Amino acid sequence: MTAATALPAPALPEARGPVSAGVLAYLRGERTDLAGEPEAAAARAAPYGDDLQTALYVLYELHYHGFAQVPDALEWDPRALALRGVLERRYLDALRAATVPTDDVAGLLADLLVEPVVDPVADADPAGGGSGGGVSHHLRATGELWQLREYAAVRSLYHLKEADPHVWVVPRLRGRAKAAMVAVEFDEFGAGRAEDVHARLFADLMDDLDVDSRYGRHLDAAPAEALATVNLMSLFGLHRALRGALVGHFATVEVTSSPGARRLADAMRRAGAGPAAQRFYDEHVEADAVHEQIVRRDVVGGLLADEPSLAADVAFGIQATGVVEDRLGDVLLTAWRQGRTALRRPLTGDRAVRPET
Numbered sequence: 001m002t003a004a005t006a007l008p009a010p011a012l013p014e015a016r017g018p019v020s021a022g023v024l025a026y027l028r029g030e031r032t033d034l035a036g037e038p039e040a041a042a043a044r045a046a047p048y049g050d051d052l053q054t055a056l057y058v059l060y061e062l063h064y065h066g067f068a069q070v071p072d073a074l075e076w077d078p079r080a081l082a083l084r085g086v087l088e089r090r091y092l093d094a095l096r097a098a099t100v101p102t103d104d105v106a107g108l109l110a111d112l113l114v115e116p117v118v119d120p121v122a123d124a125d126p127a128g129g130g131s132g133g134g135v136s137h138h139l140r141a142t143g144e145l146w147q148l149r150e151y152a153a154v155r156s157l158y159h160l161k162e163a164d165p166h167v168w169v170v171p172r173l174r175g176r177a178k179a180a181m182v183a184v185e186f187d188e189f190g191a192g193r194a195e196d197v198h199a200r201l202f203a204d205l206m207d208d209l210d211v212d213s214r215y216g217r218h219l220d221a222a223p224a225e226a227l228a229t230v231n232l233m234s235l236f237g238l239h240r241a242l243r244g245a246l247v248g249h250f251a252t253v254e255v256t257s258s259p260g261a262r263r264l265a266d267a268m269r270r271a272g273a274g275p276a277a278q279r280f281y282d283e284h285v286e287a288d289a290v291h292e293q294i295v296r297r298d299v300v301g302g303l304l305a306d307e308p309s310l311a312a313d314v315a316f317g318i319q320a321t322g323v324v325e326d327r328l329g330d331v332l333l334t335a336w337r338q339g340r341t342a343l344r345r346p347l348t349g350d351r352a353v354r355p356e357t
Contacts, residue, residue, distance in 0.1 A: 009066045010216030013058065016224075017041070017051025019087070023058055026080065027070045034083045042086040047094030048327065052087055053227040057157075057219070059084040060234035064161055065215060088235055095232075099319035103311035105248070105304065108318045109296055112255045135329045136263040138336065145209075145271045147336050150343055152202075152211045153218040154226045154332070158233070159202035160215050163188035165233035166250050172243040177302030184254070184291045184299070201280045208276035211347060221343040225328040232324050236317060244310035247303050248317020254295040261285045 012028065015021035022038025025031045045052040061067065062075040074080060102108070133141075139148060163185055170181055190196035206213035219227075236246035261284035268277045304311055335342035 009068045009070075010214070010219070012067045012070065013054065013216075013219045015051075016054045017045070017049070019045050019051045019083075020054040020058065023055045023080070023083065027058070027067065027074060034079045039083060039086070042083055042090070045087070045090060047090045048224060048228055050224040052090060053224040053231060056084065056087045056091065056231045056235075057227045059087070060231060060238070061216070063234070063238065064164065091228075091231065091235065095320045095323060096316070098323045099316055101312060102315050105300060105311050105314045105318070108315055109251060109255060109300070112252060112318070134260075135332055136260040136267070138333055139267040140263040140270070143267050143271060143336075145273070146347075148267060148271055148273065148277075149209050149211050149347055150336075150341060151332070152206050152209050153343065153347060154222050154328075156202065156206060156211075156213070156218055157216075157222055157226055157230045160199050160213070161230075162198045162202065164199075165230075165237040166246065168237035169243050169246045169250070172240050173247075173299075173303060174306060175302060177247075177299050177306065180294050180298030180302060181250075184294055187291065198280075198283070201276075201283060204276040205280040208274040218343075221345045221347070223328075223331050223342065223344060225324070225331045228324045229328055232320060242313065242317075244303065244307070244313025245317030245320065247300060247310075248314040248319075249321045250317075251295050251300050251314070252318050252321040254291045258285050258292060 012024055013020075015024050018037050018041040022031065022034055022036075022041070026034055026038075041051070042055070045055075058067075059080055062070070062080070066072060066075070135151070139151065143151075166181075166188075167185060170178060170185070173181055186192075188198050190198070190200070194200065203213040212218070233246070233249060236242045236249055261281040265278055265281035265285060268281060300314060304314065332342045
């Protein structure tokens with residue numbers, strides 16, 4: 001058993017404001033309800049801010065592995081669920097305001113297949129701000145080992161539970177969409193081989209980069225924008241009414257994964273990372289190139305054949321995924337191009353070479 005899959009559950013994180021402080025105190029048994037300041041603060045919390053995203057992440061994590069010293073019964077605690085509902089509405093409202101209502105799913109997916117034109121010379125210039133290619137372009141062109149380590153820490157919040165949020169949609173699909181979804185998920189979970197489960201492969205990548213691979217270890221270090229990407233999947237997955245949005249999210253991940261994975265595999269090789277770090281992304285280059293076809297044709301196509309009224313929800317999921325991923329990318333690239341850490345606290349380890357600022 002690897003560190004990433006070992007028990008016990010992770011410790012509760014630090015609070016980042018009054019909402020998350022109230023939630024953490026409630027889960028520790030230090031308060032008997034969530035009324036008062038936590039409830040009032042939730043109604044006015046910044047949708048993409050540290051406080052709301054931390055509180056939401058913690059409440060969602062009760063449906064995954066939970067936390068050490070937190071009773072399992074709190075997973076369905078009505079007070080926690082009520083506060084979570086307030087936070088979810090704040091987050092959903094912001095996402096809907098940042099997207100354009102449409103039912104043109106085919107058009108949105110076609111746009112995702114178009115790779116941006118990137119000038120590799122400009123993207124490799126730390127002072128030039130790059131050429132708009134995104135995180136994987138930057139890491140392939142000029143990323144340093146310390147940046148790859150930070151990227152692994154940030155992405156571990158999702159990749160150590162990779163595919164788990166998407167499983168929730170399976171009972172809500174039928175026919176062609178369900179069969180195709182399960183086929184793709186089967187690959188994500190190692191095709192029956194524990195050593196090939198993608199979460200395990202990412203833990204191996206982290207070990208290769210000398211980054212602590214324990215589940216949830218980097219929650220306190222991750223910026224709010226990273227929490228928002230994981231919370232989006234949990235939000236869509238836990239609500240049957242948002243099943244179309246989850247399929248849209250899943251389609252976005254699979255359509256864009258293979259080209260990005262190829263760039264990240266190149267970045268690992270260029271930076272001198274070991275074979276385990278390279279393997280994770282090499283695996284996704286091959287697997288997701290196949291998955292992209294299955295997802296577009298059978299998961300999305302099958303769902304919309306059964307429930308055409310969900311087209312606008314699928315489109316919303318595609319666009320919302322772009323919103324949160326772009327926000328995270330901006331935070332990472334802004335910090336790295338300025339030569340500073342993108343994390344809230346530095347990593348430790350023998351290979352943690354980074355600027356002092």
